[in-house]
Amino acid sequence: xxxxxxxxxxxxxxxxxxxxxxxxxxxxxxxxxxxxxxxxxxxxxxxxxxxxxxxxxxxxxxxxxxxxxxxxxxxxxxxxxxxxxxxxxxxxxxxxxxxxxxxxxxxxxxxxxxxxxxxxxxxxxxxxxxxxxxxxxxxxxxxxxxxxxxxxxxxx
Numbered sequence: 007x008x009x010x011x012x013x014x015x016x017x018x019x020x021x022x023x024x025x026x027x028x029x030x031x032x033x034x035x036x037x038x039x040x041x042x043x044x045x046x047x048x049x050x051x052x053x054x055x056x057x058x059x060x061x062x063x064x065x066x067x068x069x070x071x072x073x074x075x076x077x078x079x080x081x082x083x084x085x086x087x088x089x090x091x092x093x094x095x096x097x098x099x100x101x102x103x104x105x106x107x108x109x110x111x112x113x114x115x116x117x118x119x120x121x122x123x124x125x126x127x128x129x130x131x132x133x134x135x136x137x138x139x140x141x142x143x144x145x146x147x148x149x150x151x152x153x154x155x156x157x158x159x160x161x162x
Contacts, residue, residue, distance in 0.1 A: 014035045014036050014037075015033070015034075015035075015072065015073035015077070016034040016035070016036065016039045016070060016071060016072055016073070016118075017030065017031060017032040017033070017034065017070075017071040017073070017111060017115060018030070018031045018034065018039070018043055018055060018068065018069070018070055018071070019067075019068070019069045019071060019108070019111065020055045020056075020060070020065055020067065020068040020069070021065065021066040021067045021068075022055070022058065022060050022064050022065050022066065023064045023065075023066065024064075025058060027104055028104055028108070029055040029056035029058050029060075030055075030056050030107065031043075031055060031056055032081070036145065036148075036149055036152070037141075037142075037145050039070065039122070040126070040130065040145050040148060041141075042054070043055065043068075043070070044070075044122060044123070044126050044130075045126070045130065045134075045137060046062075047062045047065075047068070048062075048123070048126055048131065049134065050062060050063075055068075068119070069117050069119055070117070070118055070119040070122045071111060071115035071116065071117055071118065072115060072116050072118045073114070073115055074114050074115055074116055075114075076114050077110070077111075077114035077115060080110045080113070080114050081110060084099070084106060084107070084110060087099055088100065088103075118152070118156070121152055121155040121156060121159070122152060124151065124152075124155055125148040125149070125151040125152040125155065126148060128147075128148075128151045129144055129147035129148035129150070129151050130144045130145075130147075130148050
Protein backbone atom coordinates (compact mmCIF):
# COMPACT_ATOMS: atom_id res chain seq x y z
CA UNK A 7 0.00 0.00 0.00
CA UNK A 8 1.36 3.41 -0.97
CA UNK A 9 1.95 5.74 1.98
CA UNK A 10 1.67 8.87 -0.15
CA UNK A 11 -1.79 10.10 -1.14
CA UNK A 12 -2.23 11.48 -4.62
CA UNK A 13 -1.52 15.20 -4.93
CA UNK A 14 -5.01 15.46 -6.38
CA UNK A 15 -6.95 15.03 -3.13
CA UNK A 16 -7.88 18.28 -1.41
CA UNK A 17 -10.44 19.71 0.98
CA UNK A 18 -11.44 23.27 1.84
CA UNK A 19 -12.49 24.38 5.32
CA UNK A 20 -13.87 27.91 5.50
CA UNK A 21 -15.54 30.10 8.09
CA UNK A 22 -17.67 32.88 6.66
CA UNK A 23 -19.52 35.82 8.11
CA UNK A 24 -23.18 35.02 8.69
CA UNK A 25 -22.57 31.25 8.76
CA UNK A 26 -22.95 29.53 12.11
CA UNK A 27 -21.03 26.43 11.01
CA UNK A 28 -17.89 25.91 8.99
CA UNK A 29 -18.23 25.41 5.25
CA UNK A 30 -16.57 22.27 3.96
CA UNK A 31 -15.71 20.71 0.63
CA UNK A 32 -13.91 17.35 0.47
CA UNK A 33 -12.56 15.36 -2.45
CA UNK A 34 -11.47 18.20 -4.71
CA UNK A 35 -8.99 17.59 -7.49
CA UNK A 36 -6.25 20.15 -7.94
CA UNK A 37 -7.93 21.46 -11.10
CA UNK A 38 -11.29 21.85 -9.38
CA UNK A 39 -9.60 23.49 -6.38
CA UNK A 40 -8.10 26.14 -8.65
CA UNK A 41 -11.25 26.55 -10.78
CA UNK A 42 -13.82 26.67 -7.99
CA UNK A 43 -11.93 28.22 -5.07
CA UNK A 44 -8.44 29.63 -5.61
CA UNK A 45 -8.84 31.59 -8.85
CA UNK A 46 -12.09 33.33 -7.85
CA UNK A 47 -10.78 33.92 -4.30
CA UNK A 48 -7.59 35.52 -5.60
CA UNK A 49 -9.35 37.59 -8.28
CA UNK A 50 -12.10 38.86 -5.94
CA UNK A 51 -14.89 37.05 -7.74
CA UNK A 52 -17.75 35.38 -5.85
CA UNK A 53 -17.55 31.61 -5.51
CA UNK A 54 -19.27 28.76 -3.67
CA UNK A 55 -18.01 26.82 -0.68
CA UNK A 56 -20.27 24.00 0.47
CA UNK A 57 -23.09 25.46 -1.61
CA UNK A 58 -22.85 28.90 0.01
CA UNK A 59 -22.00 31.88 -2.20
CA UNK A 60 -19.11 33.87 -0.71
CA UNK A 61 -16.56 36.50 -1.56
CA UNK A 62 -13.06 36.35 -0.18
CA UNK A 63 -13.58 39.40 2.02
CA UNK A 64 -16.51 37.62 3.75
CA UNK A 65 -14.29 34.76 4.89
CA UNK A 66 -12.94 34.81 8.42
CA UNK A 67 -10.72 31.83 7.64
CA UNK A 68 -10.05 29.50 4.75
CA UNK A 69 -7.82 26.45 4.82
CA UNK A 70 -6.80 24.31 1.89
CA UNK A 71 -6.06 20.81 3.08
CA UNK A 72 -4.26 17.95 1.33
CA UNK A 73 -5.35 14.41 2.11
CA UNK A 74 -2.90 12.22 3.99
CA UNK A 75 -3.00 8.43 4.26
CA UNK A 76 -6.06 7.15 6.08
CA UNK A 77 -8.39 10.07 5.36
CA UNK A 78 -10.81 8.12 3.19
CA UNK A 79 -10.95 5.25 5.70
CA UNK A 80 -11.54 7.61 8.63
CA UNK A 81 -14.30 9.43 6.73
CA UNK A 82 -15.90 6.14 5.68
CA UNK A 83 -15.96 4.86 9.27
CA UNK A 84 -17.35 8.17 10.53
CA UNK A 85 -20.09 8.20 7.87
CA UNK A 86 -20.93 4.53 8.39
CA UNK A 87 -21.45 5.15 12.12
CA UNK A 88 -23.39 8.33 11.42
CA UNK A 89 -25.77 6.62 9.00
CA UNK A 90 -26.07 3.03 10.18
CA UNK A 91 -24.57 2.79 13.65
CA UNK A 92 -26.30 2.40 16.95
CA UNK A 93 -29.06 5.05 17.20
CA UNK A 94 -27.43 6.59 20.30
CA UNK A 95 -24.13 6.90 18.47
CA UNK A 96 -25.90 8.34 15.44
CA UNK A 97 -27.39 11.05 17.66
CA UNK A 98 -24.03 11.83 19.26
CA UNK A 99 -22.23 11.92 15.91
CA UNK A 100 -24.95 14.12 14.44
CA UNK A 101 -24.80 16.57 17.36
CA UNK A 102 -21.00 16.65 17.21
CA UNK A 103 -20.70 16.44 13.42
CA UNK A 104 -18.47 19.45 12.75
CA UNK A 105 -16.32 18.87 15.83
CA UNK A 106 -15.69 15.23 14.88
CA UNK A 107 -15.14 16.06 11.23
CA UNK A 108 -12.65 18.77 12.14
CA UNK A 109 -10.81 16.27 14.35
CA UNK A 110 -10.55 13.81 11.44
CA UNK A 111 -9.31 16.55 9.12
CA UNK A 112 -6.73 17.75 11.64
CA UNK A 113 -5.44 14.20 11.99
CA UNK A 114 -5.63 13.06 8.36
CA UNK A 115 -4.82 16.16 6.28
CA UNK A 116 -2.12 18.77 6.11
CA UNK A 117 -2.69 22.49 5.66
CA UNK A 118 -1.24 23.48 2.29
CA UNK A 119 -2.91 26.87 1.92
CA UNK A 120 0.38 28.73 1.63
CA UNK A 121 1.82 26.35 -0.94
CA UNK A 122 -1.34 26.48 -3.10
CA UNK A 123 -1.41 30.29 -3.01
CA UNK A 124 2.31 30.34 -3.88
CA UNK A 125 1.61 28.02 -6.84
CA UNK A 126 -1.20 30.35 -7.96
CA UNK A 127 1.00 33.44 -7.62
CA UNK A 128 3.89 31.93 -9.59
CA UNK A 129 2.10 29.91 -12.28
CA UNK A 130 -1.40 31.27 -12.81
CA UNK A 131 -1.50 34.91 -11.72
CA UNK A 132 0.98 36.17 -14.34
CA UNK A 133 -1.31 34.78 -17.08
CA UNK A 134 -4.69 35.17 -15.36
CA UNK A 135 -6.19 36.97 -18.38
CA UNK A 136 -5.54 33.79 -20.39
CA UNK A 137 -6.74 31.41 -17.68
CA UNK A 138 -9.60 29.80 -19.58
CA UNK A 139 -7.83 29.18 -22.90
CA UNK A 140 -4.64 28.02 -21.13
CA UNK A 141 -6.32 26.42 -18.11
CA UNK A 142 -4.74 22.95 -18.38
CA UNK A 143 -1.28 24.33 -19.02
CA UNK A 144 -1.49 26.84 -16.14
CA UNK A 145 -2.87 24.28 -13.67
CA UNK A 146 -0.09 21.90 -14.74
CA UNK A 147 2.49 24.59 -14.05
CA UNK A 148 0.86 25.33 -10.68
CA UNK A 149 0.94 21.62 -9.83
CA UNK A 150 4.69 21.56 -10.48
CA UNK A 151 5.23 24.60 -8.25
CA UNK A 152 3.08 23.00 -5.54
CA UNK A 153 4.98 19.70 -5.68
CA UNK A 154 8.31 21.51 -5.49
CA UNK A 155 7.10 23.57 -2.52
CA UNK A 156 5.97 20.41 -0.74
CA UNK A 157 9.28 18.67 -1.46
CA UNK A 158 11.19 21.60 0.01
CA UNK A 159 9.08 21.23 3.16
CA UNK A 160 9.56 17.46 3.20
CA UNK A 161 5.84 16.81 2.58
CA UNK A 162 5.69 15.25 -0.88
